């Protein structure tokens with residue numbers, strides 16, 4: 263990885279443009295499937311960290327806003343500012359306490375204020391500026407507050423058992439990297455990046471949702487592959503038949519594979535003395 267946090271051959275396209283365009287039919291449904299698979303674990307962690315009444319929160323790259331809304335409805339936080347480059351899925355479902363801001367978090371002048379909780383899930387992995395952003399997001403946390411980052415951990419390494427799913431997942435990560443600069447290789451370093459950003463203590467956990475036919479996570483991967491099929495084929499690692507075989511495999515009892523996990527890492531900003 264180079265100093266900008268980019269790999270050897272990062273893509274020049276951007277999330278939401280080259281792939282995962284919000285205007286594509288039911289892109290919100292795809293993001294919601296991922297949320298269904300991971301929201302319970304995210305909410306449990308945010309509540310364990312203290313999110314509750316009195317907390318002002320920032321949800322960066324909020325997507326369809328499931329975490330933002332559950333922070334308000336279930337944790338009872340005071341307010342959530344949900345930020346996204348495209349807010350169509352956020353403005354469609356307003357709730358009291360939810361403020362929506364359309365903004366590019368990579369913009370040098372992105373400065374929406376200071377918050378007790380700053381949260382970003384499945385966002386930094388798609389942004390080549392990720393290392394700078396860890397520091398920038400830490401700067402938005404008020405003293406005593408917490409920064410929580412969630413990103414994907416790939417479990418289809420060369421040593422993982424070979425199967426139709428693993429072949430297509432490897433092609434997906436490579437295709438997304440070539441197309442938009444997505445990179446998950448740095449994710450295990452997340453706790454250290456938080457520490458380097460001046461947060462302490464830091465900690466992390468990983469959740470791997472079970473791949474079962476018809477489950478939200480299995481449907482999420484199928485939909486994600488369909489939307490990134492062109493990028494996967496361009497890698498030369500798979501062809502259409504291999505993608506179709508992986509889709510059938512995921513929906514069958516033959517499936518014996520590990521989903522990508524969600525690594526959630528958090529760190530506290532020291533309180534002012």
Ligand SMILES: C[S@@+](CC[C@H](N)C(=O)[O-])C[C@H]1O[C@@H](n2cnc3c(N)ncnc32)[C@H](O)[C@@H]1O
Pocket residue numbers: 277278293296297322323324325326327328345346347348365366367368382383384385388389
């Ligand atoms: C994979 S989705 C994750 C959505 C949500 N955080 C979740 O976990 O369900 C990534 C989100 O980040 C947003 N995003 C991507 N690049 C962004 C940027 N530069 N600034 C703000 N939001 C961005 C996308 O529009 C999308 O809604």
